[in-house]
Amino acid sequence: MAGNALAFVMTVCFAALVVMSRRHPGMGMAEISAYASLACVIVCWPLMSPVIPSAYELCVLAGFGITSTAIGYLLFLVGGRYIPSGEAGLIALLDVVLGPLWVWLAFGEDPGLATLVGGAMILGAVGWYLWSSYRDRSAAVPA
Template sequence: MLRSRLAGFIVVLISTVLWSTAGLFVQMADLDTWSVVAWRSLFSILALGVFWVVATGNRAATLQATLRGPGMLAILIGIVGGISYIVALQMTSVANVMTVYAALPFIASAIAFFALGERVTTRFVVCGLIASFGILIMSGSALSFNDIVGIVTALVMTVSFAAALVQAKRYPHLDMTLVTVLSTVATGIIALPLMKNSAPEPYQLLACALLGTLTTGVANVLSLVGGRLIRSGEAAFLLLLDVVLGPLWVWLAFDEQVGMPALIGGSIVMGAVTWYLVRPGETAKTA
């Protein structure tokens, strides 16, 4: 049990580091929203599709099981989350998107509380309040119309990913690699007629390839699989590290300025996550 729990923490942490590079690759691609979605989907399908075919034994039965109620809902959640994430990253800064995304553990815990009857610890609540304080500090900047649209779509993305975490845990029989592949196929079909016809430059294709393979593909599957081994709120809380790492990569590569409020708030969020991870466990209490 303890080894499974530790494995869950490690897998989710790895997925967080990979997931945090999404904003960097979207900036590198420098394409319209639907072109990014379409090309990202293509590379994600190629990477995960080949892996699924090789690693899965009874593919027909797995596909049939996935194309039922719980699997179809998970696919729909993936479609909404995948599109809204790219839209958010293109409408506002990576720091703003990550600030909204920081609400993930609280949304995931709320969904898991009602859907699964999960319980949370007092320490989780305290760390969450500390992280919320950091988020409030980070969000203290003027907003434009694009920022507002970006923040709303970031909220949609956050709710979608929280729902995906809970869905993966509620139905452990679901093949999450296949769910990701199918949701990505559907997302690509939606984006295809809406994308620009001009061919991307090689470096833009590389950025989309990295985005599709590392974030939409590997990171998404790792977070959902690892999330099954720990509580939904804990998985989401670990993913809060993305709030700090996402803007950091963009700042290092493109010098996207991060003000002092973002630095202070991000440090508080990082401190809250670190404190939660290093303190010994405690008995869960009803939220």
């Protein structure tokens, strides 16, 4: 139950961050991401294992944090200023849907037919929504 509550709080905070980045375009996203990461460290510190990772493991974790998390969030928040917040949220949720696909492709772990069908339905719905909203916006612009 605590994990679900933390996931909910994280989702609400991320949604607020996306909306704030659109509402206040002058905000520095790198600084805000750094403060958010610091707050996460403070909250999660008591929950950490007392075992300290090796130097190699720390380098791998740092590389993962910099390449996938820091750069990904920074680009998402900067790019999210140029599209509606709802669309940014849909694009962000694609990470959850595509996760099993990447694991299946990279490691051969079978996600199951139901997961693949459900993921395909979600990808189709998001693609249809984004395509139709793009078409509506381009039709509204005079040629």
